[in-house]
Amino acid sequence: MTQVEHMLSSFIARKKVVVTDPSRQELAKAFWDKDGLIWVDLEDPTEFESEIMIELFNFHPLAIEDCLMDHSEPKLDDYDEHLFLVTHEMAETADEELKTIELDLFVSKSYVVTFHKAPLPSITQLRDQIRRENGSTVLEGTDTLVHAILDRLVDHYLPILTEHERRIDEIEERLFAARADDFLRRILKIQKDVLFLKRMMSPQRETISHLSRSARSFVRPKNLIYFRDIYDHLFRYHQMAEELHGMVNGILQIHFSHVSHRLNQVIKTMTVIATLALPMIVVSGIYGMNFAHMPELEWRYGYFFVIGLMVLISVSLLSWMKMKKWL
Numbered sequence: 612m613t614q615v616e617h618m619l620s621s622f623i624a625r626k627k628v629v630v631t632d633p634s635r636q637e638l639a640k641a642f643w644d645k646d647g648l649i650w651v652d653l654e655d656p657t658e659f660e661s662e663i664m665i666e667l668f669n670f671h672p673l674a675i676e677d678c679l680m681d682h683s684e685p686k687l688d689d690y691d692e693h694l695f696l697v698t699h700e701m702a703e704t705a706d707e708e709l710k711t712i713e714l715d716l717f718v719s720k721s722y723v724v725t726f727h728k729a730p731l732p733s734i735t736q737l738r739d740q741i742r743r744e745n746g747s748t749v750l751e752g753t754d755t756l757v758h759a760i761l762d763r764l765v766d767h768y769l770p771i772l773t774e775h776e777r778r779i780d781e782i783e784e785r786l787f788a789a790r791a792d793d794f795l796r797r798i799l800k801i802q803k804d805v806l807f808l809k810r811m812m813s814p815q816r817e818t819i820s821h822l823s824r825s826a827r828s829f830v831r832p833k834n835l836i837y838f839r840d841i842y843d844h845l846f847r848y849h850q851m852a853e854e855l856h857g858m859v860n861g862i863l864q865i866h867f868s869h870v871s872h873r874l875n876q877v878i879k880t881m882t883v884i885a886t887l888a889l890p891m892i893v894v895s896g897i898y899g900m901n902f903a904h905m906p907e908l909e910w911r912y913g914y915f916f917v918i919g920l921m922v923l924i925s926v927s928l929l930s931w932m933k934m935k936k937w938l
Contacts, residue, residue: 619660620738624648624750631742639667642722648750649722652734656726668724670717671695678715678726685815687822693719694829696757696822699811700731700764701771709771709804711811714764716757720829723756733763754830758837761819765841768812768848772855775801775808779858786862787869794866802859809852816845883929883938890924 621638623630625647641647653660664670674688674695688695696718699711712731717724725734737759741749749759778801823838830838898917907913932938
C-alpha cells in the first residue's frame with residue numbers, strides 16, 4: 612500500500628456493497644448523485660489530500676482551519692448542510708505520559724469525513740472491521756458510523772482510568788513505607804493526569820449530550836438512544852475520575868499528616884536531648900570558671916561529685932517528663 616493510500620482511506624456503501632478506497636472521480640460521483648454513504652478518513656494528510664475537504668465537500672473555512680490548527684476543546688458546530696464535531700481520543704505514551712489526539716468529524720446525511728493528524732486506534736479498528744466485513748452494518752447510515760467511531764473513542768478512556776486506579780491502590784499500600792520525595796512525585800503525577808482526564812471529559816460529555824439532543828437532522832430517532840448510551844459512558848467515566856481525584860487528595864492529606872507527625876517526633880526527640888543536656892552544660896560551665904577559691908576543685912572526690920550531679924539532674928528531668936506523659 613502506498614503512503615497516499617495509507618493516509619487517505621475512503622469507503623462508499625451502497626446497500627450491502629462497500630467500495631473500498633474509490634478514486635476521486637468515484638467519490639465525486641457518489642457525492643453529487645447522493646448514491647450511497649461516503650466515509651473519507653484523512654490521517655495526517657498531505658496538502659493535496661486535504662484539498663478534498665474544499666474541492667469536493669466545500670466545508671466552511673473556519674472548520675477547515677480548526678482541523679489544520681488543532682482546536683483545543685471538544686465542540687459541536689451546526690452548519691447548514693453538515694455538523695462539525697471536535698473530539699479527543701486519550702492515549703498513554705511508553706513513559707506513562709498522557710496525550711490527546713484530536714479527531715474532527717464532518718457529518719451529514721450522506722457522508723462522514725474524519726480528520727486526525729496521528730493514528731487513532733478507534734478509527735483503525737473500524738477501518739479494519741469494514742474491510743474485513745464487506746457490507747458491515749456500521750455503514751447502514753451516517754448515524755451508525757458516527758456512533759461506532761465515538762463509542763470506540765470513548766471506551767478508550769476506561770483502560771486509562773483503570774490503570775490509574777491500580778496505581779493509586781499500589782501507592783496506598785506503600786503509603787508509610789515509600790520515600791517522601793519519590794512518593795510525592797508519583798502521587799502528584801497521578802493527580803495531574805486525573806485532572807487532565809477530567810478537563811478533557813467534561814466538555815466532551817457536554818458535546819455528546821448536545822449531539823444526542825439536537826442532531827436529529829442526521830440521527831434517526833431509533834438510534835438516538837445509542838448516542839445517549841455514549842453520554843452515559845462518559846458520565847460514568849467522569850464520575851470515576853472524580854472519585855480518583857478524591858482518593859488522590861485523601862492520600863496527599865494523609866501523606867502530609869504523616870510527614871508532619873514524623874517531623875514533630877524528630878523535633879520532640881531533639882528537644883528532649885537539648886533539655887537533658889542543658890543542666891550538664893550549666894554545671895560544667897560553673898566548674899569551668901577560673902576562680903582561685905572553689906572548694907570542690909581541691910576536693911579528692913570533686914570530679915565524681917560533679918559527674919554524679921549531672922547524671923542525677925538529667926535522670927530527674929527525664930523521670931519528670933515521663934510522669935507528665937511528654938514522652
